Amino acid sequence: MSLSFIRNKQKGNPNVVKYWRKNPKAIEKFQFVYNFLPHPENKKRANLISNKAVVVYCLMIILATATIRITPKFFPGVLGYASNITIKGLLDYSNSKRSEAGVSNLILNPKLTEAAQQKAKDMFEKGYWAHVAPDGAEPWDFILGQKYDYIYAGENLAKNFSNSKEVVQAWYNSPSHKSNLLSANYDEVGFAVVNGVLNGYETTIVVQVFGRPREPSMLASVSDESTILERENSSSTIEPISGTTSVLVKTVEKEVSTVPTAQTEPKIDVTVATKSLSLIFGGFVSSLLAVDLWYSKKKGISKFNGQTFAHLAILLVVMVSVWFVLRPGVII
């Protein structure tokens, strides 16, 4: 039974009530279709894009976001950020940026690499994300702890990125991190790429430590760099650390990897989950708005409400931004 037939029946037939009584399923169909299509008699949008429906969508998004935020507190490590970051990639992209700026390349130094590793592990073990630890330990303490006597030193941090290029690009786009990245005061660098659970989320922390030794004789050799890169190549499996005692570290013991290559695959990738959530809701409402535009024009339905085309345009821009522009990752 087509909708147009039902409407003709309504308009032309005085016994329309009789007709409805004989065909209860037609009523159900008639009512159901207007969940998706604008109503020609009421001059209103489809029920599923009414103001009430949008309130429900907003509440559902808030609820889903809150669930993603609360889950790590009860199930640490279930949610996280998938990544594939390598020391070689970080070094190559960093040196590529320095070459473009006409600054000499950085060489990997084993002591700075170890200082970066210690800093990353310290953040996981003490559960912080900052240049200065809650106990007051500064980046220089980790560098000096490796007996690296420096004239200049610096530190860049990143987490939740998916690949090496995005990490270096993020540092490059931030003025303060860029000044470290392209500083001619540094000759050497150390990287740590460490997986673990930070504040309930499976994540990858990247630490970049720069330095210039006080004695030029302390400069790392090419063979030192090769050794670090070879170690990265050979370590393809993730090994847990042990020997930690605090309650916080109890969950970290199983999760933190000291291997310099970080390839994490959490059960649920936060980036995929949040992007999907946003695109599903945005896509659903946009589709209904597009149908509303098309059907209203086709049937000549003139409704007294907001501009459907404007709603559709802004939602499409939001979805383009979510899909193409927004990326995970934080730097400090």
Next chain:
Amino acid sequence: MRNIKEHIVEYLILFVAIFVFLLLFFIFRFDKNSLGIISALASVFYILWGIIHHVLRDRLTKSIFFEYVLFGSLVFLLLYTVLSF
């Protein structure tokens, strides 16, 4: 489409603003704090655009006012969901 032609200046302002917000999103794509502020500004701008658009032709009702507030909120929430993690 007839509506767009009738109110070409208002729609032009909306499209230019959308383009600017998209550009700002790309420029600050690695700075989540700035992206959060841009998202909030975008949704506030959209709410104001809708209200002014309807006030100018004396067609603003309570229902239309809430409609723009709700769609503006939806825009912000869709972006915030991704930005807050």
